[in-house]
Amino acid sequence: MARKILLLKYGLPGALALLFLSGAVYYLFIQPEPSSLTTLETVVQPQDAGPAGVSTGTVLLSLFYPAPSALPDEPLLLKEEKKPVRRFSQPERQAMEVLRELSRPSPSGIPSALPPEALPLHVFFLEERLAVVDYSRKIQENLPGGMDAERTALYAIVHTVTFNFPQISAVRLLVEGKEQETLAGHFGIEGNLQADLSLIQDYQNPAGNIRVETLPP
Amino acid sequence: MRILFVVLLLLPCLPADLRSQSGARLPLIVLDAGHGGTDSGARNAEAGLTEKDAALSAAQALEKAFLQDRRLTVLLTRTGDIEMPLHARAEKANRARGQLLISIHTGFDTRADRAGARVYFLGPAHLPAAVSAKTVTGVKSPASLVPWAEAQVPFVNESNDLALLLQARLNTPFLSIHSVQSSPLLLLHFCAMPAVLVELGNLADPADLTRLTSEEGRSQWTPAVKSSVYEYLFGNTR
Known part of the structure; x- marks a missing residue:
């Protein structure tokens, strides 16, 4: 009887205290840093430890590739494909990684809009929702040329960054x-480039980049 | 008297193409050969042809064809293999007060349906956001200062007219059925005159390659460009 009383008197509060303590320890020391990538979905658990705070697994991100089924009179459109990419806690490092992946073929085998040698050197996220992406010269030297190739390369980068990082x-x-x-002689890149949904397959915007026969008076 | 004699003596030395038979100054058109220098543009490695060379050859062939007719004068933005920023090309054209500008490019796309000539202009959907809400029938007063990036705004309708004429006439020699497209091309933003960009064929297409590189091929499409320009400027093709 006395054991039961002791158990009720000290055991229950003790268990509750233990639970509270373990929760606090988890919250303070074990819980992973919350990601700023609100749209990221972790699909694989950590695969390589690496230096602390660097790679913490794999995430499924949206990457953009030239759509193979463009009609003759339409500009070449971009197609979104999800691809697992190494996960990083720092958004700028994550952007570097997804842009590196962008130079490789898509999961369904579509060749990248960017030359394979074109790799990002730096990515900075600035205030006012702007990302500065610095590429190697190979992006200009090895781009196949032509308006379609230039535009798809540009917007593959812009869409891949803006779609995966809502803060940008x-x-x-x-x-x-x-x-x-310009990147290759046609489209201006001195200003800030924003996503153009009319260039994405299945996002066609009638007010956007369509053929124009006549103009309103 | 002596001065008059000197002037009369020098008169024949003036370029004949600057004056019409009646002595009036002829309209000036600007032909811009795309790319140049380290910017080769599209490349067909197998054929050993770059867009910058094809564009310059085409521009020079057109210049020759236009000058033979003596109905207008021609300014080429570049005459050699030099690198020239787009704003410098537009500045050259704007300073010369050209009546229109045609920027000559070629495409490179291995898909068969991408062959042929394609004509682009800067449509209302691609004007700078600040001006797209305004009417495009804007004022062309030289007294008002126009921001560099908005130079094309008052000429959107004229550029569309020129583009439609060129596309309709180029479809025949290039055996294509393309329509005019609006595109946010940087050079066109800066041009204070009707301005279009023409992709004169696809370097990946063997038939287009022949049209661009052979004398016989060029003779198929130069009349199409000439008649479009004449109709646009003078209201008739000859």
Whole structure:
């Protein structure tokens, strides 16, 4: 009887205290740092330890590739594909990683809009929702040329960054740290580039990039 | 008297193409050969042809064809293999007060349905956000200062007219059925005149390659460009 009383008197509060303590320890020391990538979905648990705070698993991200089924009179569109990418806790490092993946073929085998040698050198997230992406010169030297190739390369980058990082609404593209007038002679990149949904397959916007026969008076 | 004699002596030395038979100054058109220098544009490695070279050859062939007719004068933005920023090309055209600008490019796409000539202009959907809400029938007063990036705004309708004429006429020699497209091309933003960009064929297409590189091929499409320009400027094709 006395054992029962002792158990009720000290055992229950003790168990509750233990539960509270373990919760506090988990919250303070064990819980992983919350990601700022609100749309990221962890699909695989940590695969390689690496230096502390670097790679913590794999995430499924949206990457953009030239859509193979564009109609003859439409500009080449982009197609979204999900791809597992190494996960990083720091958003800028994560952006570097997804842009590195963007230079490789899509999971369904679509060749990238970017040359395989075109790799990002730096990515900075600035205030006012701007990401600065600095590429190696190979992006200009090895781009196949032509308006369609240039535009798909540009917007593959812009959409891949803005779709995966909701805190970013525009991208400033640099080549080896310097602003360029264009990437390949057609489209201006001196300003901030925003996502253009009319260039994404299945996102066609009738007010956007469609053929124009006549103009309103 | 002596001055008059010198002037009369020098008169024949003036370029004939600057004056019409009646002595009035002829309209000036600007032909811009795309790319140049380290910017080769599209490349067909197998054929050993780059877009910058194809565009310059096409521009020079057109210049020759236009000058033969003596109905207008021609300014080429570049005459050699030099790198030239787009704003410098537009500045050259704007300073010369060209009546229109045609920027000559080529495409490169291995898909068969991408062959042929394609004409682009800067449509209302691609104007700078700040001006797209305004009417495009804007004022062309030289007294008002126009921001560099909005130079094309007052000419959108004229550019569309020129683009439609060129596309309709180029479809025949290039055996294509393409329609005019609006595209946010940087050069067109800066042009204070009707301006279009023409992709004169696809470097990946063997038939288009022949049209671009052979004398016979060029003779198929130069009349199409000439008649479009004449109709646009003078209201008739000859």
